Amino acid sequence: MTFAVSGLAAALTATTAAQALATCGVFILPVLAPFALPELGVAPHWIGHQVAVIYIAAACVSSIAGGVIGRVGPARGSQLAMCGTALGATLIALGTLWSVAFGSALIGASYGLTNPAASTVLTRLAPPARRNLVFGVKQMGVPLGAALAGLVLPGLALAIGWRGAALCVGLVVSVAALALGVFRSAWDAGRDASLPLRGAGGGLRLLRGRPALASIAVIGALFSAAQLSLGAYAVTMLVEEFAWAPVAAGAVAAALQIAGAAGRLLWAWIADRVGSGLFVLMLVGLMAAACSLLLPLAIFWPPAALVVLLCLLGLCAAGWNGVALAEASRLAPAGAAGHATGAVLSVTFAGVVTGPTLFALIFSAVGSYAMAFALLAVLPLAGAVLAWRGQRYA
Secondary structure, eight states: OOOOTTSHHHHHHHHHHHHHHHHHHHTHHHHHHHHHHHHHTOOTTHHHHHHHHHHHHHHHHHHHHHHHHHHHOHHHHHHHHHHHHHHHHHHHHHOOHHHHHHHHHHHHHHHHHHHHHHHHHHHHHSOGGGHHHHHHHHHTHHHHHHHHHHHHHHHHHHHHHHHHHHHHHHHHHHHHHHHGGGGHHHHSTTOOTTSOOOOTHHHHHHHHHOHHHHHHHHHHHHHHHHHHHHHHHHHHHHHHTSOOOHHHHHHHHHHHHHHHHHHHHHHHHHHHHHTOHHHHHHHHHHHHHHHHHHGGGGGGSOHHHHHHHHHHHHHHHTSOHHHHHHHHHHHSOTTOHHHHHHHHHHHHHHHHHHHHHHHHHHHHHHOOHHHHHHHHTHHHHHHHHHHHHHTTTO
């Protein structure tokens, strides 16, 4: 495998980097919240609304992203995503509620373009026997981008202020937008500038006509709701319910991120070995549900056993993404990988927006984080059932 501009290695590196930078843009304000929110004059819980704005915009754009990518090409589409992220970061740096809201929406809209663009080019280049692993590697850009934001932005905020930190993200992403221009001739040769920029029908029609693809979309929504709930409430559960120190709970949260990143590669490798992404998604859902159901009992376990259980949950809850996107591209009609992944992600992002809210409602009813996770196990379990049923249509 050579690192030519037209080769798989270059495409995988570029799309993973674009995914990481787009994700870093998503995490600008959540990471910089302690510095930015007092100046903005809003309470800490406001950050949940900002994240919702990002993913609602991402869902809307994902539904039409296939048409956009078909018209401008995946390289130009990736450049547009980077430019939108850079402009969104700049608007956030202006430091008003309106500029933050518009900047967040622009970052979300840009985020909605990244996966369909990457799927279009990777579907062309990835060998079928390694499709899941290729998509799993590309999805490593998500935890890499989150880690980059968490490691770099607080230090930058201390050195040059939170606005300066946000502007630095915009600068780096702008450079990436220019760098992606080298792929235009190789990636965008098949674009058709005469294609209409359709509304939601183009991608979502594929879901109505292909039951297995529709199953992937709903599975993504169910799994992402569980994934975001784990990320949002794991530390709070450990501190308030298991009486852990905040530093120790934070270390476990980092371990969950590492487990999720490892899961993206592990499940992708297994899917390639067994030749069925839907079977692996069924297995992931069953394991995630089992781990969630055990959490209320884990309050009596030794701390090490609890950490193992949570890491297994993270391995499943955050490790399914690459397999799902690879399966969506496989099930798509020829030349429609961008439409298919965009439509799937449009539905998936609904789970991202609603999952933590649903968890909060369950917690309010039962008064226990561990029990709320156990009840939320119905989501990955339902996803496992859909994956099992979807195999007959694949």
